[in-house]
Amino acid sequence: MFPDDEACNTYVEQLRWPKGFICPACGKHSKCWHQTRNRLVCSYCRRQTSITSGTIFDKTRTPLTTWFEAAWHLSTSKNGLSAKTLERTLGTRYRVAWTMLQRFRVAMVRSERERLSGYVEVDETLLGGADQGGKRGRGASKSVIVIAVEVLEPKGFGRIRMRHIPDASGANLLPFVSDFIATGSTVHTDGWRGYNNLSQKGYTHKKTVLSTSDDPAHVTMPGVHLVAGLLKRWILGTHQGSVSSEHLQSYLEEFTFRFNRRTSKSRGLVFRRLIEQSIQSNPVTEAAITHGYDW
Numbered sequence: 001m002f003p004d005d006e007a008c009n010t011y012v013e014q015l016r017w018p019k020g021f022i023c024p025a026c027g028k029h030s031k032c033w034h035q036t037r038n039r040l041v042c043s044y045c046r047r048q049t050s051i052t053s054g055t056i057f058d059k060t061r062t063p064l065t066t067w068f069e070a071a072w073h074l075s076t077s078k079n080g081l082s083a084k085t086l087e088r089t090l091g092t093r094y095r096v097a098w099t100m101l102q103r104f105r106v107a108m109v110r111s112e113r114e115r116l117s118g119y120v121e122v123d124e125t126l127l128g129g130a131d132q133g134g135k136r137g138r139g140a141s142k143s144v145i146v147i148a149v150e151v152l153e154p155k156g157f158g159r160i161r162m163r164h165i166p167d168a169s170g171a172n173l174l175p176f177v178s179d180f181i182a183t184g185s186t187v188h189t190d191g192w193r194g195y196n197n198l199s200q201k202g203y204t205h206k207k208t209v210l211s212t213s214d215d216p217a218h219v220t221m222p223g224v225h226l227v228a229g230l231l232k233r234w235i236l237g238t239h240q241g242s243v244s245s246e247h248l249q250s251y252l253e254e255f256t257f258r259f260n261r262r263t264s265k266s267r268g269l270v271f272r273r274l275i276e277q278s279i280q281s282n283p284v285t286e287a288a289i290t291h292g293y294d295w
């Protein structure tokens, strides 16, 4: 479908202005003409607009065909791909592959705004860092990730949310719950005191105190247990475990995007969604992703 930049530009233009061009400069629903394949001129105010301005494709020297090819690989491969693999697949420089993936991860978060609801499990997991034998990996200490999983009736799991937090104190756990879970939901946690005030925040709080329960964690929290296991395997497999703490949240966003679309039958639709979100997303500068995007 996308033999050249022109085809990509046309696709972006159609997704961006499905009901006809709206000039970003004057805001008018106006006619426009193409000055070049990427530049439109408003017939009303005569100002020029680049088709990709104001999107994550903006201000990059990478051609749209390369972006599209990367998006295709990213949305059609079951487990995604590392920057190293993308570098080899596209024949670009590593840095180009890496920054494209980082920008796509920023775009992926856009669709994940609606809060989880119903019955939701919440628990933390630890990732990377020191082994249990006391040996220290390059990542030094472990990262704490809090995970929320919708549990469906009669069985199965719905959507997920994840956040990399500095520690498992209430100061980090409660904002996570209120940001990502609708009030009125039932929130299932263990007995950790960090979750103590949930019932005052408008949630029905179901607590399973593990030390007094005979069930191991994978029985009482099957959703979180499953997701934590998949996440760890994904980071070890696709990314060979090489995810630094400062970039961890970006990877969590990609994992969430994938997991929440795992039942999508058409990979083509996932691709379209990724391009759509890349258009709706604001430009991301190189500087903004170099040391970890500020989520």
Ligand SMILES: [Zn+2]
Residues within 6 Å of the ligand: 023, 024, 025, 026, 027, 028, 030, 042, 043, 044, 045, 046, 047
């Ligand atoms: Zn205009």
